[in-house]
Amino acid sequence: MGALGHFLERQGIPTIGISLVREHTEVVRPPRALWVTFELGRPLGRPDDPPFQRRVMKTALEALARTDSPLIVDYPEHVDEEADLTGMSCPIQLGTPEISSLVAEIDQLATWYDRAIAAQGRTTVGVSGLTMEEAGKLISNALAGELPPAQTLKEAIDDLKAYYLEASSVFPGAGPAKARKDWLWGETKFGAAMLALQPKLAASDDAQHKILGNLTLIPATERFRLGKPHATA
Amino acid sequence: MVRRLSEMPEVEANHLRKIECPRYDDTPALSGKPLIERRVVIISTAGLHRRGDRAFRPGDGSYRVIPAETPASELVMSHISVNFDRTGFQQDANLVFPIDRLRELVADGTVGSMATVHYSFMGAFPPAAAEPHAEHLAGLLKADKVDAALLVPV
Numbered sequence: 264m265g266a267l268g269h270f271l272e273r274q275g276i277p278t279i280g281i282s283l284v285r286e287h288t289e290v291v292r293p294p295r296a297l298w299v300t301f302e303l304g305r306p307l308g309r310p311d312d313p314p315f316q317r318r319v320m321k322t323a324l325e326a327l328a329r330t331d332s333p334l335i336v337d338y339p340e341h342v343d344e345e346a347d348l349t350g351m352s353c354p355i356q357l358g359t360p361e362i363s364s365l366v367a368e369i370d371q372l373a374t375w376y377d378r379a380i381a382a383q384g385r386t387t388v389g390v391s392g393l394t395m396e397e398a399g400k401l402i403s404n405a406l407a408g409e410l411p412p413a414q415t416l417k418e419a420i421d422d423l424k425a426y427y428l429e430a431s432s433v434f435p436g437a438g439p440a441k442a443r444k445d446w447l448w449g450e451t452k453f454g455a456a457m458l459a460l461q462p463k464l465a466a467s468d469d470a471q472h473k474i475l476g477n478l479t480l481i482p483a484t485e486r487f488r489l490g491k492p493h494a495t496a
Numbered sequence: 497m498v499r500r501l502s503e504m505p506e507v508e509a510n511h512l513r514k515i516e517c518p519r520y521d522d523t524p525a526l527s528g529k530p531l532i533e534r535r536v537v538i539i540s541t542a543g544l545h546r547r548g549d550r551a552f553r554p555g556d557g558s559y560r561v562i563p564a565e566t567p568a569s570e571l572v573m574s575h576i577s578v579n580f581d582r583t584g585f586q587q588d589a590n591l592v593f594p595i596d597r598l599r600e601l602v603a604d605g606t607v608g609s610m611a612t613v614h615y616s617f618m619g620a621f622p623p624a625a626a627e628p629h630a631e632h633l634a635g636l637l638k639a640d641k642v643d644a645a646l647l648v649p650v
Contacts, residue, residue, distance in 0.1 A: 266623040267539065267630055267647055269523045274634030277526045280647035286501050290517040293647075294525040300499040304581030306648050307597070310588035316597045320646070321606060324531055327644050332525035385569035387586050389547040418551055421574060429586050440583035474554055482578045483511040 268293030279323050281306045282335065292333040297323040299338040308342050315340070345439030366399040368452040369423070375430035382433055388425045391418035398423050402456050410463065413471035417479065420457070427453055448485045457481060458488055511579055518623045529608075534644040536602075537611035537637055541619030542585070542592045542650035543575030552576060552618035557625025559633060562614045564595065576620050580650055592650055611642045619649060 265288055268278040272294045282288040282296040283303055299319065301308045307316040319338065326336050373395075380386050391398060398419035401411060410416070424447070431443045448454040457480060464476025481489060501509040528534065543552045545560035551574035552560075562571070568589035573582065584591045595614065601607040615633065617626060637645065 266518055266520070266626065267541070267617065269520045270627050270630035271539075271634050271637075271645055271647075272523045272526060274631055275526065276634050276637050276645050277528045277643060278645045278647055281649055283649050284501070284512055287512070287515065287517050290519060292520065292522055294523050302581050302584075303579065304650055305584040305591055306650060307591045307594050310584045310591045313590070313597065313600070316590055316594055317600060320594055320597045320601060323646060324534075324536065324601070324607060324644065327528060327531060327534070330525040330527050333522055334525065383587070385567075385589075387572050387582070389572050390551050390574045392548075414551070414553055417576070418574065425582065425586060428583050432583070432586070440581060443583065471554070479554070479576045479578055483507050484505075484579075486507075 265291030265293040265296065268295070277327055279326050281319070281323060285335065288335055294332040295326050295329065295334045295336075297326055297336045297338055300341050302342070305342070308340070345441070365403055365452045365456050366396060369395050369399045369426070372427065372430040375433055376426055378433045379429040383429070386425070386429060388422045388429070391415070391422045393419055393422065395423060395426050402453075402460070406456060406459055406463070408463075410467060410469070410472060413464075413469065413475045417475055420480070423453060427451065444485075448482075448488060454488075461489055508579075528643055531607055531644075532605060533608045535609045535611060535640070535642050536598060536607050536644045536646055537640070537642045538593065538595060538598060538614040538646050538648060539633075540593050540614075540616040540648045540650070541621075542616060542648070543573050543618035544571055544593055544616035545574065546570045547572050554620070555622060555625060556618055557621040557623075557627070558629050559615045559617045562593070562595075562616060564599075564610060564612055564614060566595075575618050575650060592648065594648065598646075611637070611640050613640065 265280060268280045272278050279295045279297060280293050282298040283306060285298045288296045288298060307319050309315045322338060401419045405411060405416060427447050428443055431437060431446060437443060461476050461480055464472045464480065467473060501512055546566060547570055549560050554576050571589050573585060590596050598610050602610050
């Protein structure tokens with residue numbers, strides 16, 4: 264992100280960049296940055312809080328007046344981690360032996376996903392162009408040895424991840440995002456499928472499969488689950 | 497909550513430490529008009545695009561266009577990284593792409609105006625791959641009379 268500040272400002276466009284990692288910005292030294300302490304993925308700080316987001320925006324844009332570059336302004340407000348007061352209970356006992364397959368699990372989540380769309384008025388599913396059933400079959404086939412091109416697989420996985428996380432946002436007692444991610448990776452057929460897919464991709468002769476398997480499949484925070492016994496996919 | 501790398505959970509901090517940052521000669525910050533007279537564009541690096549647009553791929557330094565009137569329901573994300581939260585974006589697109597906040601700042605007179613078109617790159621680009629696209633984009637921004645870019649990471 265800091266690189267873009269250099270590229271655009273050199274071409275005559277004044278820039279201000281939000282920085283999520285101060286140490287990176289200190290190395291890249293873009294012309295102007297507003298450093299925020301928010302979680303990666305949340306550059307404006309708090310969802311559904313327009314006044315908070317407006318304050319971040321305003322502070323950033325006001326720094327455009329300064330020319331003492333490279334400039335890093337430290338944003339004064341912070342966001343506390345969401346408290347998990349409820350504990351997440353999954354109302355349909357996903358990931359238990361009663362559910363026979365990934366595709367069946369996907370099907371069982373459909374009603375929750377529909378509720379989530381109704382609640383949010385939108386969905387972020389729709390990168391791959393596949394239905395969720397098709398995406399599930401693609402992954403089941405990949406596990407059975409038929410690895411599709413890495414990009415096709417990645418887009419299907421991104422869509423399914425969004426589908427699961429959006430569906431679970433309307434479970435009773437859904438809890439904070441962290442609890443839903445723990446559920447996704449630790450308790451679902453989908454999470455188990457990702458963990459089972461990782462060594463297959465890493466061992467593939469295809470360079471793009473290797474990138475997917477080693478870098479862009481399992482988040483750094485979930486890699487501890489690899490190589491451990493888990494529910495079968 | 498100050499989130500220096502030294503204060504983050506080890507696994508997260510180690511991942512971030514491994515990312516290689518490019519180094520450049522310092523670029524002087526340009527002076528400009530007061531904010532109330534500026535025309536602002538949002539440039540995200542969250543790998544955002546409209547549903548149906550080409551998804552981002554590893555090594556992709558290009559950008560996608562997001563017209564200002566694009567409804568949030570049309571936005572999807574195909575960033576290649578799995579090491580950031582996406583549930584916030586699922587809940588509220590403005591958390592990542594604050595187009596409605598910019599519209600409000602224009603309406604209340606804080607900002608002069610907003611660009612007709614906004615943009616997203618995918619932040620895991622190799623900088624050399626993005627540079628020609630960014631330089632080309634600068635010309636398009638000038639044609640849209642933009643004189644301030646808000647760069648929003650993910």
